[in-house]
Amino acid sequence: MPAVTVRELTRRFGAFLAVDRVSFDVENGEIFGFLGSNGAGKSTTIRMLCGLLKPTSGSATVGGIDVGRDPEGVKRRIGYMSQRFSLYELLTVEENITFFGGLYGLDNGRIAARRDFVLEMAGLTGREKTLTRDLAGGWRQRLALGCAILHEPSILFLDEPTGRCRPRVPPPVLAADRQALGAGRDGVRHDALPRRGRALAIASR
Amino acid sequence: MHAGRIAALGSVAELKQVFRGRAVVEVRTASPMAALRALDDLPTVEKTSPFGTALHVWLKPGVRDTEPLRRRLQDLGLAAESFEFVQPSLRRRVHGRRGARGGGRCMRKALAVGRKEFWQIVRDRRTLMILLFVPAFFLMLYGYALNWDIRHVRLAVADREHTAESRELLSSFANSTYFDIVASPASMEEIERLMDRGRIRVALVIPEGMTRDLRSGRHRDRAGRHQRRQREHGHRHLRVRPGHRARRVGVAAAATGRLAGGGAAHLGAAAHLVQPELQSTLFLVPGLIAFIVMISSVVSTSLSIVREKERGTWEQVRMSPISTPAYVVGKTIPYFFISLISALLIIAASMLLFDCRCGDRGSCCSPPFPCSSSAPSARGCWCRPWSTPRPWRSSSGS
Numbered sequence: 001m002p003a004v005t006v007r008e009l010t011r012r013f014g015a016f017l018a019v020d021r022v023s024f025d026v027e028n029g030e031i032f033g034f035l036g037s038n039g040a041g042k043s044t045t046i047r048m049l050c051g052l053l054k055p056t057s058g059s060a061t062v063g064g065i066d067v068g069r070d071p072e073g074v075k076r077r078i079g080y081m082s083q084r085f086s087l088y089e090l091l092t093v094e095e096n097i098t099f100f101g102g103l104y105g106l107d108n109g110r111i112a113a114r115r116d117f118v119l120e121m122a123g124l125t126g127r128e129k130t131l132t133r134d135l136a137g138g139w140r141q142r143l144a145l146g147c148a149i150l151h152e153p154s155i156l157f158l159d160e161p162t163g164r165c166r167p168r169v170p171p172p173v174l175a176a177d178r179q180a181l182g183a184g185r186d187g188v189r190h191d192a193l194p195r196r197g198r199a200l201a202i203a204s205r
Numbered sequence: 206m207h208a209g210r211i212a213a214l215g216s217v218a219e220l221k222q223v224f225r226g227r228a229v230v231e232v233r234t235a236s237p238m239a240a241l242r243a244l245d246d247l248p249t250v251e252k253t254s255p256f257g258t259a260l261h262v263w264l265k266p267g268v269r270d271t272e273p274l275r276r277r278l279q280d281l282g283l284a285a286e287s288f289e290f291v292q293p294s295l296r297r298r299v300h301g302r303r304g305a306r307g308g309g310r311c312m313r314k315a316l317a318v319g320r321k322e323f324w325q326i327v328r329d330r331r332t333l334m335i336l337l338f339v340p341a342f343f344l345m346l347y348g349y350a351l352n353w354d355i356r357h358v359r360l361a362v363a364d365r366e367h368t369a370e371s372r373e374l375l376s377s378f379a380n381s382t383y384f385d386i387v388a389s390p391a392s393m394e395e396i397e398r399l400m401d402r403g404r405i406r407v408a409l410v411i412p413e414g415m416t417r418d419l420r421s422g423r424h425r426d427r428a429g430r431h432q433r434r435q436r437e438h439g440h441r442h443l444r445v446r447p448g449h450r451a452r453r454v455g456v457a458a459a460a461t462g463r464l465a466g467g468g469a470a471h472l473g474a475a476a477h478l479v480q481p482e483l484q485s486t487l488f489l490v491p492g493l494i495a496f497i498v499m500i501s502s503v504v505s506t507s508l509s510i511v512r513e514k515e516r517g518t519w520e521q522v523r524m525s526p527i528s529t530p531a532y533v534v535g536k537t538i539p540y541f542f543i544s545l546i547s548a549l550l551i552i553a554a555s556m557l558l559f560d561c562r563c564g565d566r567g568s569c570c571s572p573p574f575p576c577s578s579s580a581p582s583a584r585g586c587w588c589r590p591w592s593t594p595r596p597w598r599s600s601s602g603s
Contacts, residue, residue, distance in 0.1 A: 001236065001239045003236065028235045028236040028239075029235045029236075050524060052520070052523060052524065063238045064238050064239065064242065072526060075524055075525065075526045076526045077238065077255075078524075080521070080524040082517060082520045082521055082524075084517035084520070085517065086517050086518050086520055086521035087518065087521070088321065088325060088518055089516075090324065090325045090328040090329060091321065091324055091325065091328075095321070095324055098317070098320075099317055099318075099320070099321040100521075100525070101317075102313055102314060102316065102317025102318075102320070103314055103317055103318070103522065103525040103527055104525055104526065105310040105313060105314055105526070107313075131328075144521075147521075148521075152258050154236075154237055154238060154255075154258060
C-alpha cells in the first residue's frame with residue numbers, strides 16, 4: 001500500500017481554484033519532490049494532506065488514514081516542517097526541542113534521547129543554550145527539521161525546507177534532509193522553481 | 206484502565222508477572238503502518254502498536270513463534286528487515302494497553318505549553334513589565350484621577366430648636382467637607398423656592414422637640430423605622446425627585462451628624478460597615494484586581510495565540526496532536542500566576558498610596574483575591590458587612 005494516496009483532490013477558496021483534481025501516489029521509502037511556480041498550489045496540497053485544510057472534494061490517505069475523516073489521526077503519524085520558520089525565537093535550542101517533544105507526548109527519557117539525536121543531526125551540539133533567534137537561517141532550518149522528526153514519524157512533509165537559506169544551499173541542510181528522510185521514512189517535499197536544483201538533489205521522484 | 210474498564214490490576218511486581226509470559230516482537234519494515242494492519246488480525250497476535258519507526262507485536266501467552274508473522278508479511282509483499290524479541294518496560298506495557306489518549310499524556314502536553322509560555326514571558330521583558338506594572342500604574346491613575354466622592358453639597362439649615370444639641374448637630378455639618386451651609390431659610394416655602402432655583406441641593410430641618418425626643422428615647426422608633434426602610438430599599442433614605450433635588454427634607458443628610466458628649470447620637474442610620482470613610486478610590490481596588498486577572502488570564506492568553514499566528518509558530522503547533530483544551534490550559538497557567546503577582550503589587554500600591562487596609566474589618570482587600578476572576582464588576586463587590594448593622598444611639602439614652 002502506498003504511503004500517500006491522493007485522488008482527485010480539489011480545494012477552492014471562494015471562486016479561486018487553488019488545487020484542481022490532483023492525483024498521485026507516494027510509495028513507501030520514496031522521497032517525493034513537488035515542483036511548481038509560486039501559487040501553483042503545492043503548499044495547499046501539503047496542508048490538505050497534513051489535515052490542516054479540508055479538501056473541497058476528492059480524497060487522500062496518509063499512512064492508510066483518510067485525511068478528510070481523521071485529520072487528527074494523520075497528525076499523530078506525520079512530521080511537518082512549515083515553509084515559515086516555526087520555532088520560538090525566544091527559546092533556546094534545547095527548550096525548543098523539549099517543548100516540541102512534550103507537545104508530541106514524549107516522556108522525559110525519550111525527549112532526552114531524541115534531543116541528543118537532533119543536536120547531533122543538526123550539528124548544534126554545544127549550542128544547546130543559544131537562543132534560536134541568534135542562530136543563522138540554515139541552522140534554524142536544521143533545528144526545525146529536527147523538531148519535526150522528534151517523535152519519529154513514518155511520513156515527513158517538508159514545505160520548502162531550504163526556502164529561507166541563501167541561494168547556495170549549505171550542504172549540511174541537504175545532508176540533514178537526506179539523513180532525516182533516509183531513515184526509513186517517506187518524504188513529500190516541494191521547493192519553488194528557482195530552487196528546483198535543491199529539490200531534485202533530495203527527491204527521488 | 207482503558208475506555209472506562211480496568212485493563213490490569215495489581216502492584217508493579219504483580220503486573221510484571223502478568224506480562225512475563227507475553228513475548229513482544231519488534232518488527233522493522235519499510236511500511237510499519239501497513240504491517241500493523243496486516244498483523245493485527247493474526248490469531249497468535251494479541252495486539253500491535255507503533256513504536257517509533259518500528260512496530261511492536263504482542264504475542265498471545267505461550268506463543269514464541271514469529272514464523273506466522275513473517276509469512277503474513279511476505280504474502281502481502283511487506284518484507285521485514287528484522288524480527289527481534291524485546292522487553293519493554295512496565296511503563297511501556299501499561300501505556301501500550303492504555304492507548305494514546307491517556308489523561309497523563311494530555312497533562313504532559315499542557316505542562317509543556319505552560320513551560321514554553323513561561324520561558325517566553327520571562328525573556329520578553331516588555332510583555333512582563335506590562336503584565337506586572339501597568340496594573341499598578343492604572344491604580345495610581347484611577348486613584349488620583351477618578352473620584353466620585355460627594356463633597357461641598359449646598360445645604361440649607363432650618364434650626365427650629367435652638368438648643369445646645371441642635372447647634373452641635375449643625376456645627377458637625379458645617380465642619381464636614383461634605384456640606385457647605387449656604388442658607389438659613391425660615392420656612393418650608395423658602396426651602397422649596399431655594400431648591401427650585403438650584404441654590405441648594407439639600408435642606409436640613411431640625412424640628413421643635415428634637416432634643417426632648419432624643420432624651421426620652423422616642424427617636425429610636427424613628428431610627429428603627431428608618432433602618433427597616435433602608436434595608437428594604439438598599440440605600441440611604443433620602444427622597445429626591447429627578448434632578449437630584451430633595452423633596453422631603455425631614456430626615457435628610459443625618460448620616461454624618463454626631464452630638465457632643467462622647468456617645469454617638471444620630472437621627473438616622475448608615476450601613477457602611479466596610480470602609481466607613483467612603484473613599485471611592487478604595488472601592489476601586491478589588492474591582493481593579495478582578496479586572497486585571499481578567500485581562501491577564503483571558504486577554505493575554507488570547508493575544509499570545511494571535512502573536513503565534515503572526516509569527517508562524519501556530520502552524521507547527523496545530524500540526525502536533527494536542528487538543529484545544531490542553532493547549533488553552535497550558536497557555537493560561539503562567540498568566541494565572543503572573544496575575545496573582547500583579548494583584549499583590551496592586552494591593553501593596555493601594556496600601557502604600559491610599560492607606561488601604563488589608564485583612565481587617567472595613568478593609569477594601571479581602572483575602573480571597575485569587576478568586577477575583579469571578580468578580581462580576583468593579584464595584585467593590587467583596588466589600589461585605591462583617592457584622593450586623595447597629596442603630597445609632599443617643600448619648601443621653603445610653
